[in-house]
Amino acid sequence: xxxxxxxxxxxxxxxxxxxxxxxxxxKVKMTYGAPKxxxxxxxxxxxxxxxxxxxxxxxxxxxxxxxxAIRVDIQHKKITVANGVCFWAWTFGDSIPGPVLRVRVGQTxxxxxxxRSNLTAEVSPPMPHSIDFHAAMVNPHDKxxxxxxxxxxxxxxxxxYAGVFMYHCGTPVIxxxxxxxxxxxxxxxxxxxxxxxxxxxFAIVQNEFYLKPKGDSxxxxxxxxxxxxxxxxxxxxxxxxxxxxxxxxxxxxxRVRLYVLNxxxxxxxxxxxxxxxxxxxxxxxxxxxxxxGMQTVLLGSSNGAIVEFVVPEKGTYVFVDHSFASVEQGAVxxxxxx
Amino acid sequence: MKAxxxxxxxxxxCLSFQAPPLKKATVYLFLQSQCPCIYNHKETxxxxxxxxQSKVSFTAVFTGRKETDKDMQQLISDLGWxxxxxxxxxxxLLRQLKPRVSTDCVLVDAKGKVLYVxxxxxxxxxxxxxxxxxxxxxxxxYVNDRPVRVSSAKGIGCTLSD
Numbered sequence: 319x320x321x322x323x324x325x326x327x328x329x330x331x332x333x334x335x336x337x338x339x340x341x342x343x344x345k346v347k348m349t350y351g352a353p354k355x356x357x358x359x360x361x362x363x364x365x366x367x368x369x370x371x372x373x374x375x376x377x378x379x380x381x382x383x384x385x386x387a388i389r390v391d392i393q394h395k396k397i398t399v400a401n402g403v404c405f406w407a408w409t410f411g412d413s414i415p416g417p418v419l420r421v422r423v424g425q426t427x428x429x430x431x432x433x434r435s436n437l438t439a440e441v442s443p444p445m446p447h448s449i450d451f452h453a454a455m456v457n458p459h460d461k462x463x464x465x466x467x468x469x470x471x472x473x474x475x476x477x478x479y480a481g482v483f484m485y486h487c488g489t490p491v492i493x494x495x496x497x498x499x500x501x502x503x504x505x506x507x508x509x510x511x512x513x514x515x516x517x518x519x520f521a522i523v524q525n526e527f528y529l530k531p532k533g534d535s536x537x538x539x540x541x542x543x544x545x546x547x548x549x550x551x552x553x554x555x556x557x558x559x560x561x562x563x564x565x566x567x568x569x570x571x572x573r574v575r576l577y578v579l580n581x582x583x584x585x586x587x588x589x590x591x592x593x594x595x596x597x598x599x600x601x602x603x604x605x606x607x608x609x610x611g612m613q614t615v616l617l618g619s620s621n622g623a624i625v626e627f628v629v630p631e632k633g634t635y636v637f638v639d640h641s642f643a644s645v646e647q648g649a650v651x652x653x654x655x656x
Numbered sequence: 657m658k659a660x661x662x663x664x665x666x667x668x669x670c671l672s673f674q675a676p677p678l679k680k681a682t683v684y685l686f687l688q689s690q691c692p693c694i695y696n697h698k699e700t701x702x703x704x705x706x707x708x709q710s711k712v713s714f715t716a717v718f719t720g721r722k723e724t725d726k727d728m729q730q731l732i733s734d735l736g737w738x739x740x741x742x743x744x745x746x747x748x749l750l751r752q753l754k755p756r757v758s759t760d761c762v763l764v765d766a767k768g769k770v771l772y773v774x775x776x777x778x779x780x781x782x783x784x785x786x787x788x789x790x791x792x793x794x795x796x797x798y799v800n801d802r803p804v805r806v807s808s809a810k811g812i813g814c815t816l817s818d
């Protein structure tokens with residue numbers, strides 16, 4: 319065989335095999351850094367969010383542009399955690415967890431955020447807040463700066479990695495900001511979308527509430543119990559046992575995809591669905607990190623995952639944090655298959 | 657009995673000749689019991705109290721009209737400081753000293769002149785890494801009879817509300 323032909327064959331072989339073994343991430347052109355963030359003092363908008371957002375378990379549509387504008391404001395708001403238990407929370411948007419955001423790899427997010435805490439000064443002290451996107455690769459000192467009540471923060475970042483990521487307030491004392499409700503999920507899709515088709519998809523965010531009674535049904539955050547890792551409630555999407563009362567609806571035979579995130583602030587989650595097996599698990603939501611046939615996925619604080627399973631037959635399937643103290647504290651829900 | 661009178665008279669004379677205690681400079685630390693920002697300065701401010709309390713008085717000031725003694729005492733206890741506090745419900749000190757947010761400090765000299773207003777340090781603005789020890793520098797200048805070079809600095813804290 320001629321040397322030139324041999325070299326050509328070796329070259330082709332290398333290209334073919336590297337294509338087989340490289341993941342979606344390897345094909346992505348990474349974008350590092352972004353223009354400097356800036357702060358403005360403008361009139362506070364009427365609504366607390368703008369752009370493609372949804373509240374879990376719903377997932378927002380993907381905007382198919384190179385850039386996407388998203389605004390998520392911060393407010394101090396009374397939130398109900400369980401029947402007869404509410405507290406003055408600090409929230410992204412209107413709920414705990416904050417809204418689910420969805421972008422794709424390569425897309426530039428033009429993000430803005432108003433600190434609206436000055437609007438509720440009578441009941442909750444206005445204070446600085448910030449946002450830390452685990453999905454971004456930027457200078458945190460610049461983009462994740464704290465802004466004062468009434469100010470608006472603007473910055474942009476480009477999504478490099480697919481996954482299910484956390485965002486949270488990073489203003490000290492971070493533990494108090496997180497247990498007050500300032501966490502949420504952002505889904506980053508691969509450039510060509512997540513592989514495979516599913517019939518139903520839901521977002522599930524697990525978090526802990528550290529509260530102590532203040533009077534009647536009003537509670538307040540309890541930093542001491544947070545430091546001792548002793549939550550009063552552990553919930554899926556911010557309300558104790560809400561999907562026991564209102565199960566997620568699917569059909570027998572459906573392929574279901576769950577975007578799962580444990581926002582902590584402290585504990586791990588052993589996420590499990592009774593009656594089925596996860597035939598695909600993408601750790602941190604990245605299809606390059608695939609496991610098959612898993613019973614439970616272990617999520618540390620701030621870890622995410624995408625789990626897929628087939629609903630084998632009609633029935634009611636229970637999803638839990640299989641660390642069972644968490645079930646007693648509220649981390650249990652139902653999936654009803656008709 | 658006569659001897660006792662003599663001793664008492666001498667003691668009284670000695671006391672009357674003692675100079676009245678010199679008025680100290682004061683650091684006012686503005687706080688809100690529901691605002692967690694002061695925990696960023698738990699160690700640093702506690703250290704300043706220990707270092708300078710022989711030459712400077714330290715007082716916490718709560719401006720919130722709904723503050724209760726229980727809440728104020730609880731916060732100071734949680735911080736682990738021995739620190740007297742004042743309620744400033746009519747906002748006399750707030751108007752006079754013009755702090756912006758909770759955790760702001762005001763250093764006032766013995767004659768009532770404001771030497772420094774603002775942040776304890778810039779740690780909260782630098783993700784915990786302190787680059788400028790504003791209050792410590794001001795205290796150090798004061799006790800060494802030097803001018804305070806930085807007389808104000810922006811702090812991170814809760815708005816001092818009505």
